[in-house]
Amino acid sequence: MNSEENIDNMDGTLRDIFNRTGKQLAPEDFTRRVMDKIETQPALKGVTYQPIISSGGWIIISLIILSLIAYTLYLSGSESETGYFRDILKNFDLTWLRSWLGDLGSRLVQIQLSSKVILSLLAIIFVGFLEILLRQKLKLKRWSH
Amino acid sequence: MIQKDDLSYINEVLAGNKDAFAGLVDRYKDMAYTLAVGLLRDSQEAEEATQDAFVKAFRSLQGYKRKARFSTWIYRIVYNECISRLRKRRVHMVSLEEYSAAEKDHDEMIDNEDITDLEEQRQRVHQALGTLPEKDRSIVMLYYFEDLPVEEIARITGLTSSNVKIRLFRARKKLHSELNVLINEYNTTQLTPQS
Numbered sequence: 433m434n435s436e437e438n439i440d441n442m443d444g445t446l447r448d449i450f451n452r453t454g455k456q457l458a459p460e461d462f463t464r465r466v467m468d469k470i471e472t473q474p475a476l477k478g479v480t481y482q483p484i485i486s487s488g489g490w491i492i493i494s495l496i497i498l499s500l501i502a503y504t505l506y507l508s509g510s511e512s513e514t515g516y517f518r519d520i521l522k523n524f525d526l527t528w529l530r531s532w533l534g535d536l537g538s539r540l541v542q543i544q545l546s547s548k549v550i551l552s553l554l555a556i557i558f559v560g561f562l563e564i565l566l567r568q569k570l571k572l573k574r575w576s577h
Numbered sequence: 578m579i580q581k582d583d584l585s586y587i588n589e590v591l592a593g594n595k596d597a598f599a600g601l602v603d604r605y606k607d608m609a610y611t612l613a614v615g616l617l618r619d620s621q622e623a624e625e626a627t628q629d630a631f632v633k634a635f636r637s638l639q640g641y642k643r644k645a646r647f648s649t650w651i652y653r654i655v656y657n658e659c660i661s662r663l664r665k666r667r668v669h670m671v672s673l674e675e676y677s678a679a680e681k682d683h684d685e686m687i688d689n690e691d692i693t694d695l696e697e698q699r700q701r702v703h704q705a706l707g708t709l710p711e712k713d714r715s716i717v718m719l720y721y722f723e724d725l726p727v728e729e730i731a732r733i734t735g736l737t738s739s740n741v742k743i744r745l746f747r748a749r750k751k752l753h754s755e756l757n758v759l760i761n762e763y764n765t766t767q768l769t770p771q772s
């Protein structure tokens with residue numbers, strides 16, 4: 433019999449003996465006594481998880497972003513920056529982004545992704561980061577259920 | 578009947594329902610008390626320590642991070658409470674030699690008797706555990722009574738997993754020799770064919 437088998441046997445025997453003799457049982461009125469002590473303690477104020485942006489809010493944001501993307505892709509010409517968006521976009525020079533992204537940028541250009549789509553994606557990322565930052569600042573943690 | 582899980586009780590307590598804490602006490606009181614008796618070797622003090630540990634757990638329930646199991650968290654509180662009481666005991670100059678002598682007398686008294694019933698076997702196991710150092714004792718109890726994996730025991734005791742394994746190995750050998758009579762009796766009953 434090798435030493436590993438020896439240890440296993442030893443372990444099995446001890447486990448059986450411990451199981452047979454059992455745990456010590458706490459006195460019968462133990463729970464009541466603990467609860468009596470707890471009664472003298474102030475009630476805990478629960479930290480209930482409240483998301484900064486509710487699920488409904490997220491749905492609305494997603495719908496806005498999706499409609500913006502849909503508008504960009506299907507309703508407006510890929511090169512026509514008209515009306516309100518033109519006014520916004522003329523303040524943004526996104527060529528730096530394209531060069532910074534290198535290959536990825538050129539691919540984006542190849543698929544003729546308009547500035548509005550890029551802005552929409554940036555907006556999604558921005559909102560995500562904002563929630564993370566606010567959550568950390570307020571020290572709120574998502575409760576696992 | 579479906580048992581509520583620990584998190585349901587915790588959420589209720591945090592929502593202001595103190596009574597929900599009784600569910601957690603009921604669930605973990607026996608192992609917590611076993612651990613305390615094993616460490617403190619005094620049922621009266623063990624009961625006090627376990628009660629205090631549960632009250633502390635209630636007070637700091639908001640700080641309980643749900644990454645670890647609740648059982649691990651509560652046993653760690655019980656363990657720390659017992660270790661702190663043992664330290665105070667030493668500061669108050671309670672003679673360990675006296676304590677050991679009393680235990681030895683008790684052991685000898687038991688040695689002279691036949692192990693006839695479960696209570697005596699329990700005492701024998703309790704005494705064998707008493708021969709182990711405190712940390713080893715708690716490791717053995719958590720391992721054999723609660724079937725906890727080495728990693729969880731390490732979290733409770735604040736030791737590394739490899740240290741727990743080493744201590745467990747040492748303790749197992751020591752217990753085996755301490756419980757020799759009981760083990761022989763156990764092996765005999767295992768080998769005897771059932772009629």
